[in-house]
Amino acid sequence: MATTIQHRPRTPGVRAARTARRPPGAGPHERQQRRMFWPFTAPALLAYAVLFLAPVGYAVWTSLYKWDGMGAMQWRGLKNYQQLFDDPVFRTSLVNTLELMAVGGTITFLISFLLTLVLREMKGRLFARSVLFFPSLVNGMVFGIAAGFLFSPSGPVNQALEFLGVTTPPKWLSTTNLFPMVLGTVIWTATGYYTSIIMAAVDQIPPHLYEAAELDGANAFQRFRHVTLPCAWDVISVCAVLWTVSSVKIFELILLFGGSSNRFPPVDSWNTAMYVYAEAFPRATIPRLGVATAAAVVTLLMVTVVTVVLRRVLRREPIEY
Incomplete structure (x- = not known):
């Protein structure tokens, strides 16, 4: 007696259920x-580990020792970090670094937003963007040398002020004015760079989108606020991280x-990078590489924390458009 086997047809519902269970x-x-x-x-992870993670690990390890770069290393543990925060020079350098980051970044991006507002509706904006971008191509050494010539007591700037009737021109390169001069130069050179990046996104x-906003009666600032800023927000957040670093x-x-060739700048103008350099390559004392690497590690941790906070705040x- 033959047995008949009946096959059930596969319905779309059964196939969908099996697909859902996958x-x-x-x-x-x-x-x-x-x-x-x-x-x-x-390969990319290997290059990242060799060129970044390994040096960072070596710096952290070195920061736990007292070392002049030549002799034997002496274990100090966390005493180098304690010495850092007891040092008024490092505290001044840390405050200056945060001021460069916060004040310089705020002014730079405010000017970049204003330039973006103007350049978007400007004829010849490509040429204007090229002019604004040019200072970022010049090495910082050029600006330092040029400032020493332009703002010296007998330089062209003071001579021009005396010609206009200013009998006592400011001492531009004095200790009290040196850090504001550096801050102003950084803002000037960085503004065109970030404006060009934001304009590329715009x-x-x-x-x-702009035409619809104009039909609704939005002025230039309202179009920037409700169209440009939201649509370019991802690029702006990346620029904020780039500035932080x-x-x-x-x-x-x-x-x-x-x-100069035989002395460091005044301490009031130092940032953490200058502090690390002065500790690692002093003019007349023994190098303190343990303290220098500890300062570098503190700076790295500070940048990491600020970057993480920025990414969360700007998220x-x-x-989609």
């Missing part, structure tokens, strides 16, 4: 992506504005 990432495309992940990312915003690396301007839902 674990995520179980498809052939996902499996291929997992197989290709390490071959493509391993160029990608569809014109019909670059502001702690300002070194040659401070050294050239107030220093917004992406706008």
Whole structure:
């Protein structure tokens, strides 16, 4: 007696249920992506570990010792960090670094936003952007040397002020004015750089968004606030992180504005980068590489914390257009 086997037809509902029960990432495309992940990312991760993680680890290890770079290393533990925060010079350098980061960044981005507002509706804006971007291409040493010539007591700036009737021109390069001069130079050189980046994002915003805002009666500032700023927000947040990282690396301007071949600039103008350099390469004393690397580690931790906070504060839902 033959047995008849009946096959149930596969309905779309059953197929959908089986597809729903399939674990995520179980498809052939996902499996291929997992197989290709390490071959493509391993070289980059290896270069990152060798060029960044290894030096950072070595710096942290060195910061726990007393070392002049030549003799034997003596264990100090966290005493180098305690010595840092007991040092008024380091505290001044840390405050100046935070001032460069916060005050300089705020002024730079406010001017960049104002220039973006003007350049978007300006004829010849490509030429204007090139002119604004040019200072960022010049090495900082050039500005330091030029400032020493322009703002010296007998320099062109003071001579021009005397011609206009100013009998006692400011002492531009004095100890009290040196840090504001550095801050102003940094803002001038960075404004065009970040304006160019933000304008590159603004160029990608569809014109019909601005046309719709104009039809609704929005003025130039309202169009910037409700169209330009939200649509370019991701790029602006990246620029804020870039500024945070670059502001702690300002070194040659401070050294050239107030220093010379045989002396450092006044302590009131130092930032943490200048402090690290002075501790690692002193003029007449023994190098203190443990203290120098401890200062560098503190700076790295500060930048990391500020960057994480910035990313969280500036996080917004992406706008698709």
